[in-house]
Amino acid sequence: MHKHTLIILGVLFFACSCQDSKRPEEESAELKTKQALQGEWALVTSNETEFDDFLFYPTGFAIQKDSFELFEGYYSDVYDTIKLQELYKFWGTITSYRIRQDSIFIQSLVDDQWEFRWKINDIDADTLVFEEENASESKYYRLKYKLDSLVDFDQIVYSSSGCYGNCQILDVSVDKAGNIIFQGEGYVEPLGFYQGKLSTQETKYIFDKFEKANIVALNNDYSASHTDDQSITTSFIKDGKIVKTIHDYGMTAPKELLWAYVPISNIHHLHQLDTISTEEPYYPKLHYFTFRKEGLILPLEKSESFYLWTELRKSAFTQTTFKPKYKLTFSGNYTYWGPDPNENYKPKGKIKSIQSDGRFYKIEYVKGKTIIYDLGYNFVERNLKPERFRKAEEWER
Incomplete structure (x- = not known):
């Protein structure tokens, strides 16, 4: 029995020694794989420039050292039981990853669990081929930018x-x-x-x-x-x-x-x-600013309208008199057709008119209050091309 025990222990020691001797090789292989994966990658699709589909979103990721960035981000669904709305929770784009032999595992930002992402089938300088969990293959190519x-x-x-x-x-x-x-x-x-x-x-x-x-x-x-x-x-x-x-x-x-x-x-x-405690200057909920002059209109894009508002927030009040060149009105948000999500929002005042020469903005409220903002420069001349003024459609008049 003693002799058999020694033989068994010897075999176990030999087996363990072999496993220990493989670990550096495995670590070296995984390190080489991590080095090859460093950079930014995009999924190869049949159409790489446009995605005309409700459900399709371009897939891409970046690996830098021990971090994994999923360009689309990580989300979970949330239901607002008070407003009866389906919303979502965004958890970020960057998490940790691991390589185990030929597979990539990602740590979920939602529950911190490690999840299988891909099996690496092939990798070279500019191309990656992964096997998905359903055994289908996906191909990625390396992205290159010159930010400077x-x-x-x-x-x-x-x-x-x-x-x-x-x-x-x-x-x-x-x-x-x-x-x-x-x-x-x-x-x-x-x-x-x-x-x-x-x-x-x-x-x-x-x-x-x-x-x-x-x-x-x-x-x-x-x-x-x-x-x-x-x-x-x-x-x-x-x-x-x-x-x-x-x-x-x-x-x-x-x-x-x-x-x-x-x-x-x-x-x-x-x-x-x-x-932000103050509501001034007035901002048109679900509407955008539109400049009007001599029968022509120039509706601002939503981002331009908000930019003008942020600039007016920084402006000084003034009593300067000026000759108005434009009348500012509000164009409706015609891509949203649901109920007003701001139905409980009650602005402090109702606008009677807004007049401007591009630099000064005179906002007159229904109850007689008038505020003049000095932007310090002509917003129209600096930011808006003259050819953007056009004749108003019947429904825009």
Whole structure:
């Protein structure tokens, strides 16, 4: 028995020694795989520039050291039992990952559990082939950017209009200093006006996302062929001037722009925001500012309208008299057809008229109160091309 025991122990020792000797090799192989995975990757699709589908969202990810970034982000459903609305909780885009032999595991941001993501079938310098959980294959290609050659904006204003459904209605302004101005209008918590502050790293993350989309090279308009979807408008400001505004109906813009929407549109989920106590200057809920002159109109995009409001917030009050050139009215949000999510919102005053010469804005309230804002510059001349003025349609008069 003693002899047999020694033999068994010897075999076990040999087996354990073999396993121990393999561990460095396995670790070395996993390290090489991690190094090969470093960078940003996008799913190869039949159409890489437009996604004209309600349910399709471009898939991409980045791996940096031990972090895994899913460009689409992580979400969970939430039902508001008071307002009887289906909402969602955004958990972020960046989590941890592990490689075990030939498989990638991701740590869920929702419950911290480790989940199988892919089996690696093939990998080279610019191509990845994964096997999904259902045994189907997916192919990814490496993304490459030259950020130092792109325009560096000072401020980004993002707005979403809502849709025939529960798409969120909101406005977000973020500048290079990390200052946030937020308005929740519908299907989002919180409702109302808020402000906050991002860290330097968080600010850089948002701006880098948009820079990778090469904004200046993009079209001004993108549109899906289906109906009842939301419009997303984004304005980019450099040196106090709107350099470009992109109108994206149905999220059909290139994938990099769609990925850039994710962190800025969900900024209220991850950051503490403080209530803006004053409602002035007046902001038209579910409406946008429209400049009118001599029978012509220039309706602002939602993001441009919110940008004008943020600029008026910084303006000084004045008693200066000026010769009005424009009348400001409000155009309706015609992509949202649901009930008014702000039905309980009661503005402090009702607007009688707004007049402006581009620099000064005289807001007259029904009950006689009048406020004049001095913007310090001509908003129309600086930001809006003259050819954008057009004849009003019958329903716009």
